Amino acid sequence: xxxxxxxxxxxxxxxxxxxxxxxxxxxxxxxxxxxxxxxxxxxxxxxxxxxxxxxxxxxxxxxxxxxxxxxxxxxxxxxxxxxxxxxxxxxxxxxxxxxxxxxxxxxxxxxxxxxxxxxxxxxxxxxxxxxxxxxxxxxxxxxxxxxxxxxxxxxxxxxxxxxxxxxxxxxxxxxxxxxxxxxxxxxxxxxxxxxxxxxxxxxxxxxxxxxxxxxxxxxxx
Amino acid sequence: xxxxxxxxxxxxxxxxxxxxxxxxxxxxxxxxxxxxxxxxxxxxxxxxxxxxxxxxxxxxxxxxxxxxxxxxxxxxxxxxxxxxxxxxxxxxxxxxxxxxxxxxxxxxxxxxxxxxxxxxxxxxxxxxxxxxxxxxxxxxxxxxxxxxxxxxxxxxxxxxxxxxxxxxxxxxxxxxxxxxxxxxxxxxxxxxxxxxxxxxxxxxxxxxxxxxxxxxxxxxx
Numbered sequence: 451x452x453x454x455x456x457x458x459x460x461x462x463x464x465x466x467x468x469x470x471x472x473x474x475x476x477x478x479x480x481x482x483x484x485x486x487x488x489x490x491x492x493x494x495x496x497x498x499x500x501x502x503x504x505x506x507x508x509x510x511x512x513x514x515x516x517x518x519x520x521x522x523x524x525x526x527x528x529x530x531x532x533x534x535x536x537x538x539x540x541x542x543x544x545x546x547x548x549x550x551x552x553x554x555x556x557x558x559x560x561x562x563x564x565x566x567x568x569x570x571x572x573x574x575x576x577x578x579x580x581x582x583x584x585x586x587x588x589x590x591x592x593x594x595x596x597x598x599x600x601x602x603x604x605x606x607x608x609x610x611x612x613x614x615x616x617x618x619x620x621x622x623x624x625x626x627x628x629x630x631x632x633x634x635x636x637x638x639x640x641x642x643x644x645x646x647x648x649x650x651x652x653x654x655x656x657x658x659x660x661x662x663x664x665x666x667x668x669x670x671x
Numbered sequence: 672x673x674x675x676x677x678x679x680x681x682x683x684x685x686x687x688x689x690x691x692x693x694x695x696x697x698x699x700x701x702x703x704x705x706x707x708x709x710x711x712x713x714x715x716x717x718x719x720x721x722x723x724x725x726x727x728x729x730x731x732x733x734x735x736x737x738x739x740x741x742x743x744x745x746x747x748x749x750x751x752x753x754x755x756x757x758x759x760x761x762x763x764x765x766x767x768x769x770x771x772x773x774x775x776x777x778x779x780x781x782x783x784x785x786x787x788x789x790x791x792x793x794x795x796x797x798x799x800x801x802x803x804x805x806x807x808x809x810x811x812x813x814x815x816x817x818x819x820x821x822x823x824x825x826x827x828x829x830x831x832x833x834x835x836x837x838x839x840x841x842x843x844x845x846x847x848x849x850x851x852x853x854x855x856x857x858x859x860x861x862x863x864x865x866x867x868x869x870x871x872x873x874x875x876x877x878x879x880x881x882x883x884x885x886x887x888x889x890x891x892x
Contacts, residue, residue: 558779560802561779580821580869580870581779581821582821582823583825600800600801605804605806
């Protein structure tokens with residue numbers, strides 16, 4: 451069973467979704483959240499972790515790769531899941547956890563990603579661009595911001611009258627459905643990153659999002 | 672009833688989809704295809720137009736705005752629909768037909784658009800980027816390539832084992848559903864471009880794709 455660290459800067463709603471998903475899987479679960487860490491001492495995520503009896507830690511220097519790696523080693527972490535963690539992950543950490551560190555981004559990458567694209571800024575940019583479809587992307591984390599190999603995506607409609615916060619709430623609901631599923635798939639090894647940087651699924655073939663595929667089977671064009 | 676010109680460089684499958692859609696609407700139809708024009712004399716689109724008894728024209732110099740405007744005026748064209756037309760539209764034409772010239776692009780703009788992004792090149796770029804969701808964009812045409820205000824978008828999944836041509840075929844099926852619907856909506860004035868460059872729907876409010884909205888109502892996250 452994979453030991454998972456969730457890193458979050460905010461309220462921790464994705465952490466909560468991951469905990470609920472893994473709990474629902476029961477004994478068949480692929481992993482367990484064994485550490486919650488945050489760069490912000492007052493992050494809601496730390497309180498959620500504490501309530502669930504999960505060890506927590508504050509990352510006092512987000513650029514100090516050695517102490518982050520020591521923390522992860524101390525808790526025997528096999529998979530790192532970023533969930534609204536707003537600091538850049540040091541390269542030594544992404545290198546050590548290559549294929550074992552994932553992130554969720556509230557847009558369809560490669561659109562609307564990169565430095566400065568976080569929180570409601572993403573959704574404001576989406577609305578300014580006038581696009582009709584945005585979504586959620588789960589990807590492996592590499593040294594470039596919002597850039598690593600894509601694991602899963604889910605589309606979310608932009609609707610008439612949307613404000614950044616209304617759209618953010620709709621996208622967040624999609625994150626809560628897609629991210630736990632993707633985290634569990636990586637934790638169990640059903641989805642992995644090969645040496646060439648290609649995302650592999652169960653049968654060794656590149657995979658589309660299992661959730662999205664399920665959806666499109668029902669409502670195929 | 673709006674007189675529509677369809678400009679195409681290729682086989683004309685989107686033209687065929689538009690003709691079928693408008694024919695199915697019967698007397699309630701918002702417009703009729705009154706001209707098919709192509710930069711390529713041997714384009715399949717011209718044959719499809721001829722078979723439907725629609726006047727056709729070859730555009731011998733795609734940069735000659737005067738002759739294109741003269742052709743459109745001669746046929747009293749109110750709406751220009753680009754359907755796989757690979758030449759850049761001269762600025763004098765996009766200016767004269769501002770809000771009355773539309774295009775379909777086989778990806779979710781702003782991703783995977785711009786000069787050089789046409790045909791299977793788009794789908795190759797999508798596969799190279801490893802994205803799980805691509806789609807179709809219908810937009811008003813302005814002076815910048817693949818840039819004008821978005822009218823409608825539709826998501827299409829990228830699936831395991833997709834090649835550029837397999838993906839192209841799946842996206843094309845979505846084009847055939849979305850584009851005729853969007854063309855009819857613009858022809859009838861249900862969707863329009865206001866002076867500020869904002870896409871407006873029936874009630875004067877910015878609109879999402881009616882087709883996509885329908886879909887998501889059924890399968891809301």
